[in-house]
Amino acid sequence: MKFNILIAEDEEITLKHLKLSLEKEGYSVVGVNNGLEAWNRLESKGYDLLIADIKMPGLGGLELLTKVKEEYHEY
Amino acid sequence: MNHFSLGKKIALSFLISSILIAILAISAYMNFIGMRKEIRYLELSDTLRSKSLQIRRHEKNFFLYGDLKEIREVHAYLRDLNEILEVGKAVYNTENLMGVENKVNEYSHRFNRIETLFWEFKKEFDELKDTYYATNSVFFPLIEATFLERPLVDAELLTKIFSLKPEHQAIKNLHDLDTEITLLRKDGEEIITLSQAIDKFAMEKVEKSIRMSQNALLILFPLFLLVGLGTLFVISRNVVNRLKILTSSLEKTGRGDFSSLSLPEKRDEVGILIKTFNNMEADLIARDKELGRKNEELFQSRKLASIGTLASGVAHELNNPLNNIYLAAQTLSGEMDQENYPQIIRESVGDIFSQAIRVKRIVQDLLEFTKEMSPELKTINIVSMIQQILNQMTTRGELAEIKSNLKSLQELEASADEHLLQQVFINLFSNAVEAMGGNGLLTVEIDTIVDDVRIKVIDTGKGIPPQNIPRVFDPFFTTKEKGTGLGLAIVYNIIKRHHGKIEVSSVPDEGTVFTITLPREKT
Numbered sequence: 001m002k003f004n005i006l007i008a009e010d011e012e013i014t015l016k017h018l019k020l021s022l023e024k025e026g027y028s029v030v031g032v033n034n035g036l037e038a039w040n041r042l043e044s045k046g047y048d049l050l051i052a053d054i055k056m057p058g059l060g061g062l063e064l065l066t067k068v069k070e071e072y073h074e075y
Numbered sequence: 076m077n078h079f080s081l082g083k084k085i086a087l088s089f090l091i092s093s094i095l096i097a098i099l100a101i102s103a104y105m106n107f108i109g110m111r112k113e114i115r116y117l118e119l120s121d122t123l124r125s126k127s128l129q130i131r132r133h134e135k136n137f138f139l140y141g142d143l144k145e146i147r148e149v150h151a152y153l154r155d156l157n158e159i160l161e162v163g164k165a166v167y168n169t170e171n172l173m174g175v176e177n178k179v180n181e182y183s184h185r186f187n188r189i190e191t192l193f194w195e196f197k198k199e200f201d202e203l204k205d206t207y208y209a210t211n212s213v214f215f216p217l218i219e220a221t222f223l224e225r226p227l228v229d230a231e232l233l234t235k236i237f238s239l240k241p242e243h244q245a246i247k248n249l250h251d252l253d254t255e256i257t258l259l260r261k262d263g264e265e266i267i268t269l270s271q272a273i274d275k276f277a278m279e280k281v282e283k284s285i286r287m288s289q290n291a292l293l294i295l296f297p298l299f300l301l302v303g304l305g306t307l308f309v310i311s312r313n314v315v316n317r318l319k320i321l322t323s324s325l326e327k328t329g330r331g332d333f334s335s336l337s338l339p340e341k342r343d344e345v346g347i348l349i350k351t352f353n354n355m356e357a358d359l360i361a362r363d364k365e366l367g368r369k370n371e372e373l374f375q376s377r378k379l380a381s382i383g384t385l386a387s388g389v390a391h392e393l394n395n396p397l398n399n400i401y402l403a404a405q406t407l408s409g410e411m412d413q414e415n416y417p418q419i420i421r422e423s424v425g426d427i428f429s430q431a432i433r434v435k436r437i438v439q440d441l442l443e444f445t446k447e448m449s450p451e452l453k454t455i456n457i458v459s460m461i462q463q464i465l466n467q468m469t470t471r472g473e474l475a476e477i478k479s480n481l482k483s484l485q486e487l488e489a490s491a492d493e494h495l496l497q498q499v500f501i502n503l504f505s506n507a508v509e510a511m512g513g514n515g516l517l518t519v520e521i522d523t524i525v526d527d528v529r530i531k532v533i534d535t536g537k538g539i540p541p542q543n544i545p546r547v548f549d550p551f552f553t554t555k556e557k558g559t560g561l562g563l564a565i566v567y568n569i570i571k572r573h574h575g576k577i578e579v580s581s582v583p584d585e586g587t588v589f590t591i592t593l594p595r596e597k598t
Contacts, residue, residue, distance in 0.1 A: 011395060011399065013399040013402075013403070014395070014398060014399050014402060017399065017402035017403050017405070017406050018402065020406050021402065021405065021406055021409070024406075024409055
């Protein structure tokens with residue numbers, strides 16, 4: 001079974017190469033450009049790992065993590 | 076006289092002047108006493124002379140007129156003379172006075188004898204008068220009046236007129252009188268001569284005393300002047316001149332031009348003043364230098380701060396694109412592993428990857444260097460921390476053939492930020508390993524000095540050239556081909572933030588010692 005990874009990164013090139021590297025290792029990777037989008041994605045589908053940039057427009061990585069920890073106790 | 080202080084010099088000059096004046100006063104006083112004595116002696120000799128002349132006058136009158144009053148006068152004057160001589164002898168006791176006394180005694184004796192002879196002749200003459208007065212009365216008054224003046228003429232007359240034999244008592248008396256009178260006259264003459272000599276001698280002595288007083292004045296007064304003028308000269312030359320120089324130097328100092336005086340060293344008050352002034356100038360020069368150094372330091376640190384700000388900005392801006400290059404290169408090289416690509420492409424991708432890593436390290440160092448850090452102080456065991464670092468480096472093979480040696484007396488605890496301190500020793504050890512070129516001995520010595528921990532990192536590497544020593548902690552200063560020049564700058568910053576101290580000493584081709592001093596307690 002493939003692990004699902006969600007990456008939140010505003011820098012397009014970084015996101016692309018992270019995605020490529022991880023996919024090469026055999027993971028199913030979804031990339032988004034900001035924290036809010038990542039938050040929305042988390043609601044619709046269960047992910048095994050969330051990789052987030054700290055500095056992002058709108059919702060930053062640290063705030064996103066705080067929200068996630070509050071909402072999803074199982075993580 | 077250089078070793079005398081000014082006060083001593085003045086005191087000495089005053090003392091010499093006082094002694095000179097004292098000598099002058101004493102000699103003048105002694106001279107006056109002497110002079111008074113001489114004047115009295117002169118008085119005495121004068122009296123002596125006049126009395127002697129009086130005696131001679133009365134003696135002459137007696138012989139001329141045969142007046143008996145004159146005999147009394149002579150005796151009276153002889154007594155006077157004896158009295159004067161008695162007094163004079165008691166005070167002066169000179170040979171001349173003794174001579175006069177002898178002569179006076181002789182004279183007195185002779186005069187008495189003449190007096191006896193006079194009366195004896197008178198007696199004989201009266202007898203002759205009784206015998207021959209009736210026959211020849213004319214000659215008697217003549218002889219009676221002149222027998223003392225011309226005894227021999229009268230004796231001849233008597234012999235002829237009265238046919239007296241030479242053996243006759245009267246004739247004998249006259250002959251004796253003549254002899255005695257002649258001798259008495261001679262004695263009188265000598266008394267006069269001697270008293271005149273005494274007079275002259277006394278005069279000379281008084282004059283000598285006066286001359287001595289004059290000479291004392293003539294010699295001592297110029298000496299006195301010389302001492303006074305000498306003191307004045309010494310003070311004006313040594314003191315006034317040096318004070319003038321000092322004043323102009325002080326003015327120069329006031330204008331901010333510091334220079335010490337190179338005057339010959341003298342241990343007087345002005346010398347001490349100049350020495351104090353020189354010390355002050357030296358202090359001012361040192362302070363001026365220190366100020367200059369501080370200014371330079373401030374300028375340097377401001378320069379570094381602006382460099383730091385710039386570097387930090389650049390590093391932050393570069394960090395993201397660099398990350399992307401790194402990731403892209405990683406992706407690419409991942410691809411290379413699977414497919415068969417031409418050599419040149421594979422090498423180029425490898426170069427991009429390794430160079431990206433290198434730049435990443437530089438940027439990391441820069442970020443580390445410019446990071447505003449405040450150490451999180453915890454009590455840590457320094458000895459075991461360093462031992463751990465050494466162990467890790469050994470495990471990773473970073474020490475190559477280098478042997479490490481940790482010398483510490485006990486487990487030492489200090490208040491420090493563990494992560495930052497680890498970085499310090501990793502940097503220092505990495506430098507040491509590089510300096511030794513893979514072979515040598517790395518020694519770490521840990522001990523305590525009062526409230527500080529002292530850690531020495533000693534290597535046996537190629538050392539640091541002396542001219543580079545002052546710059547080793549400067550950021551961006553490096554002699555390595557691939558160095559950023561930030562390693563030791565970071566070390567320096569971390570130690571400074573711990574309120575510690577780091578020093579370096581090195582002997583080229585023998586090795587380098589870094590000495591770190593850290594306060595054990597939180598400060």
